[in-house]
Amino acid sequence: MSHRTPAGRVHGLGSAQHGVDHWWGQRLTALALIPLIIWLCISIISMIGADHATFTSWLSTPGRAVAMLLLIAATFYHMKLGLQVVIEDYVHSRGWSVTLLVTNSFACVLLGTACGFAVVKVALGG
Amino acid sequence: MAQVERPLSPHLQIYKPQLTSILSILHRMTGVGLGVGTLLLTWWLVSAAYGPESFETSQAFIASWFGRLLLFGFTYSLFYHLCNGIRHLFWDAGWGFELKTAYTTGWLVVIASVGLTLISWIAGYASGGGA
Numbered sequence: 579m580s581h582r583t584p585a586g587r588v589h590g591l592g593s594a595q596h597g598v599d600h601w602w603g604q605r606l607t608a609l610a611l612i613p614l615i616i617w618l619c620i621s622i623i624s625m626i627g628a629d630h631a632t633f634t635s636w637l638s639t640p641g642r643a644v645a646m647l648l649l650i651a652a653t654f655y656h657m658k659l660g661l662q663v664v665i666e667d668y669v670h671s672r673g674w675s676v677t678l679l680v681t682n683s684f685a686c687v688l689l690g691t692a693c694g695f696a697v698v699k700v701a702l703g704g
Numbered sequence: 705m706a707q708v709e710r711p712l713s714p715h716l717q718i719y720k721p722q723l724t725s726i727l728s729i730l731h732r733m734t735g736v737g738l739g740v741g742t743l744l745l746t747w748w749l750v751s752a753a754y755g756p757e758s759f760e761t762s763q764a765f766i767a768s769w770f771g772r773l774l775l776f777g778f779t780y781s782l783f784y785h786l787c788n789g790i791r792h793l794f795w796d797a798g799w800g801f802e803l804k805t806a807y808t809t810g811w812l813v814v815i816a817s818v819g820l821t822l823i824s825w826i827a828g829y830a831s832g833g834g835a
Contacts, residue, residue, distance in 0.1 A: 608789050615786055623828045630756035660735050689746045696753035
């Protein structure tokens with residue numbers, strides 16, 4: 579039986595039932611990012627001072643390109659979920675909250691797509 | 705819709721700052737910082753896709769004193785968020801909630817994040833990053 583008030587039911591207020599997806603998404607991407615981030619740090623250190631040819635040939639192997647794509651996907655999804663919670667918690671004005679939530683979603687998809695395309699282009703030698 | 709004035713929880717300012725609460729807010733702050741830092745990562749990767757000239761520009765910016773300062777902050781934020789994130793995952797699994805354990809793992813995160821940052825930068829300079 580529902581403990582919600584009839585008025586609450588009519589207004590459709592309350593849980594949207596998406597909380598568990600958000601929670602799992604945040605944790606699974608966190609788990610995936612542990613090895614990926616350690617790999618990225620070691621890679622960046624080894625690429626310090628590298629010129630364009632060195633860097634692009636390094637990124638061109640399938641293993642590295644795939645690892646970089648996975649890192650990008652996990653990073654920007656994790657970032658979208660994390661920033662969303664920060665906005666929901668601290669931005670109390672409805673207008674600003676919605677504006678920032680939409681901007682966050684768009685920005686994460688935009689940056690993730692740009693990074694992903696860059697990796698594919700470099701990996702395929704273009 | 706009618707707004708009900710419900711009682712608020714006590715304001716945070718009345719609490720004495722503790723290691724656990726500072727680490728908690730630092731997790732969010734480093735998270736937001738890393739979000740801003742992805743702009744640098746995006747620029748770096750996209751510049752490589754544009755070609756040698758633009759890649760040189762982004763590499764030169766990162767190698768500048770301001771670029772290094774940003775990268776240092778980014779590195780520390782990354783390792784802090786990584787270490788404390790692992791602490792969070794243990795909590796999610798139901799482990800480490802005892803007060804003593806929470807403090808021990810908290811200090812471990814502080815030591816590990818500072819240590820990993822220093823090791824990375826020493827390794828970076830040793831591999832020719834100082835040039």
